[in-house]
Amino acid sequence: MVAFDADTTRRWADEGKDVIMVRPETKPDDVHGLLAANGIVTARGGRTSHAAVVARQFGKPAVIGVEALLIDFDDRQMTIGDEVIREGDWISIDGTRGEIRLGKLPTVVPDFKNPYLLKILGWADGIRTLGVRANADSPQDAERAREYGAEGIGLCRTEHMFFDTDRLPIVQRMILAKYHSERNEAIAELLPLQRNDFAGLFRAMAGYPVIIRLLDPPLHEFLPSHDELVQDLADLKMRLQHFNTMSEVDEALDQIRIKQDFLRRVKALREVNPMLGTRGVRLGILVPELTQMQVRATLEAACACAKEGVDVHPEIMVPLTMHARELEVQATVIRSEAEAVMAEQGIEINYRLGTMIELPRAALTADEMARCAEFFSFGTNDLTQTVFGISRDDAERGFLMHYVGNRIVPENPFHTLDAAGVGKLMEIAVKLGRETRPDLEIGVCGEHGGDPKSIALCHELGLDYVSCSPFRVPIARLAAAHAALGSSSHREEVPRG
């Protein structure tokens, strides 16, 4: 049945109901609803929107960006064209086709233990030369990824751990801190939490590499939005006039002060083009304590697991580098913190240090990058964004849909890797990188890692592996086998799970 907010979704799911959460769009504070729902529908967003990324990560069917959808929160109902659907009514969705149907249709849970499927996947594994890893942020994800045949974690987005409801206040305290000491206290509180997360990943992926990416998103993503704060403040001030008791007034004034603090910081962090702003390694360079904490958490977890007898292979990845010097500066921080932890723990861990290649300049100077980096991972979402000059956030509601519809671009480049542009740049990076370091390990961890046609291109470019959402691992194994058979044109026949 349909629910219009995360709390209702969670409550009904806890009562054993099947719930589809319908939202205008989703944000980090909707995640508990996303996790509880059987499926998700949003009015806005595209393939790389929050709702789509989280849904893919957790294997939830989703229909994203239904422009005709209007939600009336007052009357708790939604309309799509002439159809009116009330909260609690039944709908069914098909995430692959992007369809919404009225009523409760019969559905089947895909069976990944089916012996015929396992047989075919076994054949695929015998043929393919491309490795298949998974993008996973939690031990549960990692376990599922192993079940589906992933040979390691190609991307752990550590920021997803920051959005948990019990951690977000600590992260916000870190961002709002006026003094270094205050900020570093908040960072210290995050350390044990991250250490536990990483230990869980290492245990689930015993014997396989786990790539931990340092904090990537711009900090404002952890704060309420500017417009929301302005609206809240206006509402609070309006209400001030109608209070009767001093304690009510005091409480409202407190609230106003808190929101004003947030707003001041949000304004200071505000950027005209946040995707091209203060994120990735730029954060790590401005706040090296963040890098230190994440490296410490990684190594402390690795040492603890190794002492339990777990075979750990941590790989620390620096995001959004554009210049080899950034990597050198961060490598100094990373190596000295790692050495310190290993000395404290009295155990040696064989970890690696590498970088995302997700900006054109990183690809064009890959020979210099490879002097410091022991591995590369192409962030093809961001690389597509900068090579084309198309904002991922805006792409699927703007001109790009007109372009795809009118065949001005042959395909949505955020869906299928663009061979002529992005692919050419990747080719340059592979060549330059391996000139400096012949055994350089190179993979892909963007959304393209789960797309069969893009997987074929990765095979042609001589990459070592692709990394995709756990649910796409079986498809990637098949697509990699197809690519090895030289049959990238067979894409249509690839089974869809």
Next chain:
Amino acid sequence: MVAFDADTTRRWADEGKDVIMVRPETKPDDVHGLLAANGIVTARGGRTSHAAVVARQFGKPAVIGVEALLIDFDDRQMTIGDEVIREGDWISIDGTRGEIRLGKLPTVVPDFKNPYLLKILGWADGIRTLGVRANADSPQDAERAREYGAEGIGLCRTEHMFFDTDRLPIVQRMILAKYHSERNEAIAELLPLQRNDFAGLFRAMAGYPVIIRLLDPPLHEFLPSHDELVQDLADLKMRLQHFNTMSEVDEALDQIRIKQDFLRRVKALREVNPMLGTRGVRLGILVPELTQMQVRATLEAACACAKEGVDVHPEIMVPLTMHARELEVQATVIRSEAEAVMAEQGIEINYRLGTMIELPRAALTADEMARCAEFFSFGTNDLTQTVFGISRDDAERGFLMHYVGNRIVPENPFHTLDAAGVGKLMEIAVKLGRETRPDLEIGVCGEHGGDPKSIALCHELGLDYVSCSPFRVPIARLAAAHAALGSSSHREEVPRG
């Protein structure tokens, strides 16, 4: 003397006073003040901010981004540290060094007719192989550029003509139009205005090429800002309560309705990353009538000038292309409109059609671009933005200053072309482009075109010309000669005007 708004600046300047306009930042509706002022100071912004670009264009000394500057509009005074300066007080500024001094210092107007200077520039012209053009948007600019020795216009930013106070309402009507017919009426009104502008440019540049770039910026730049509209609406609603007569109320309601219309459109046009959004050729593809109008204005002006006996060389340039197909689609529109005008006018004009190369994908697929494009012009501002993944709008108040200060990047890449990254991509584009079309004309029209070190790189890359602000043309002529002498390291000795 100091003035704190554009109207005061204009009024005092009209009274014959020397005025320095001091603003938090500038916007298109401050331009009349900018033009009237002797100099400009702003609290916010960097090299590519509105104030800096306009000041450079018109040769106004400017000190941009004075973070310590606070303007108190109520008391009409400003403070910098402990100094308090009241409106009407005297200050003097040095735009080259970024200095503000109290009082009225003696100044000298540079003399570009000095015979010694002309002699040296003449020697330079005999040595250099790189052409020097100017970026100019008005006949006055173009005349000045010729005086300083520019051999054509490398970039006419047609949108600057859209910001004129008598035209902005027409442009806004075009953007707010609900129907195609309404939109096309507004576009038609712009035609004669643009035709006059272009005719003036052709006359001033008789015998030389004039590159007219089709509309480039995102449309929201022609509308009031979102935050401003929200604030205005809140104020208007507040004031509604205090009106006495019905006519006052009616007027306020009218105002509210107009602002709400604006706000609705601004919200619809709003993008998370506008620099990677709906601008450049993307506009021309979504609204081909805009391209048609600008091509018609160009060709009608060229035909009229040719009939007067003026030797015209119009070149029409498509901005922000990322895929050869975009260029083909626009070329069809451009060629058929040009043919129509020439048939109407009964005269043949030898015009060229080319493209900006300002996105990595355009550079990487330059062989395909050159099939349709008869010339390339590198937009090195945007190319630097996407190659580095740094927002031009945010760069100079954010992490980039930390990077430059701590030598993580050797220089500000928006100031001096980055040879290892952006330069390498330009080299690829030059090679690929000339493989398809050996006589392809290639230039640069970004801010780098006036920077001696960048000019040396352009010479090495085998470009045909650089294009810069008219005031920088003499410096560019000298720098081009230095480059030809193989003395790019002599940069420090290049005279500064």
